[in-house]
Amino acid sequence: MSSRPIAQARFPHVATANPTPAAQRDGLLADPGFGRVFTDHVATATWTAGEGWHDTAVRAAEPLTLHPAAAVLHYAQEIFEGLKAYRQPDGSVALFRPDLNAARFAHSARRLALPVLPAESFVEAVTALVRADEAWVPEPPASLYLRPFTVATEAFLGVRPAEEARFLVTASPAGPLFAGREAGVTLWISDTLSRAAPGGTGDAKCGGNYAAGLAAQALAKEHACDQVLFLDAREHRWLEESGTMNVLLVTADGELVTPPLGTILDGVTRRSVLELAAGHGLTAVERPISVEELRAGCADGSITEVFATGTAAVISPIVAFRSTAGDVVVGDGTPGERTLALHAELLDIQFGRVPDTRGWRLSV
Ligand SMILES: Cc1ncc(COP(=O)(O)O)c(C=O)c1O
Structure with missing residues (x-):
């Protein structure tokens, strides 16, 4: 080749x-x-x-x-x-x-x-x-x-x-991918249909991955959710990513946590946000996150914000999850402070409203 x-x-x-x-x-x-x-x-x-x-x-x-x-x-x-x-x-x-x-x-x-x-x-x-x-x-x-x-x-x-x-x-x-959803999106936790498995094509951006995710996305819509959250294929327990977005959590002790690479897409926005984290007083951490941790953390307040990143979606606040095991509300159900600040900074960099200190913009 x-x-x-x-x-x-x-x-x-x-x-x-x-x-x-x-x-x-x-x-x-x-x-x-x-x-x-x-x-x-x-x-x-x-x-x-x-x-x-x-x-x-x-x-x-x-x-x-x-x-x-x-x-x-x-x-x-x-x-x-x-x-x-x-x-x-x-x-x-x-x-x-x-x-x-x-x-x-x-x-x-x-x-x-x-x-x-x-x-x-x-x-x-x-x-x-x-x-x-x-x-x-x-x-x-x-x-x-x-x-x-x-x-x-x-x-x-x-x-x-x-x-x-x-x-x-x-x-x-x-224009915006989730027009009219600025107040945050809701994800359906897919506990049966998977998107990717170890050794598969989850970390490649190929049409087949998206075709394989459409049934889960349709299920999300049936449950009045904006998108799906995929779990790992083996245990249906570990957070992977959404249909077209990576997922990140903010914790009460100042961490920005996101699932590790492997079976998910290595998102440009995910990577950029991890690099911006320190400037927002957050420590970037890539580690597995279980659904139980998500549920418990949202319930006891140790997870304060959740958001999704993608080129099309930019940064979308996730304000709730729904699943066969019940609903989860994140924080008070409105977009979090850190989420909005990271969103604003990213857009300022992309639209040239702040100096490009990291060399991220390429003039056409
Ligand atoms: C499955 C999936 N995950 C994550 C992302 C986010 O990647 P990026 O930030 O590079 O757009 C996308 C969008 O491209 C995607 O399709």
Whole structure:
């Protein structure tokens, strides 16, 4: 599998012949929602076992043509990423820690036996697309969500790593993921359906993980919850993560506790929040957390706040859990002080409202 960088890491821009009229675009940007509006272009590259990565460009966003036997349609050989471009106070645009997404994308590619796109090509592709569709980057608090992905395109009905693949980045102006849920979200504790098991693909960002989680998410909705909280597959006892977010707890003695990596996604937001913890008087701790500890801690006040992190969700306060064993209310059922402070600091960094002392912003 080629990991040679794309020559010169170039994604030449071939402008669409049918750009969205500016007035229509501005109308869409006024209320983009989440994940339903798409920009005019995509970044793309093709990979074959013989040639490695080639045919790189930013070009018109058009429907894909795939053979009905394309491997991704049968064996789910697919990986993706999610990151955002943020409008800065001076009108420029910045990405948030895209190097971490590039590294995770490479990790996912190895796990799914897909070709590894070199990190510099990943960042170049994303940057080239944002430049081409710069007019689609909304004003805060909205941002431009970027979805890089690789799919196995080879037409072959046999189970082996495909010898042809396509990388694309599509972009979607996005408002808050949980619009109207600023007062906090409620999670359904899934004590039967698991998302990932040791040795599986839980730490890769592949479509199959999400397909496997949808039934649990539907169950969460049936129980009037916003999302699901997955437990470990072996004992159904240890907290893992939510459908699209990592989970963190604040304790009364000043710890910010989160489950360790392994079967969960190594979230960029999770990592960033752990790095910001000390500035909020919190000690970051990665260790297993049981459901019993969650229940008892929320009941006796030793767990004061719970929140979830993700690129799309940013930081979402979790104010309650529901489960077959009963409900749990966190604190007084409203977003916690630390949660709100971390949320505010993260947004200030992403939207360029404070100096970038950690080198987390990449100007496009
Ligand atoms: C399963 C899962 N966990 C955690 C996260 C949070 O990761 P990040 O902060 O990198 O967006 C996501 C979102 O990408 C996710 O899909």
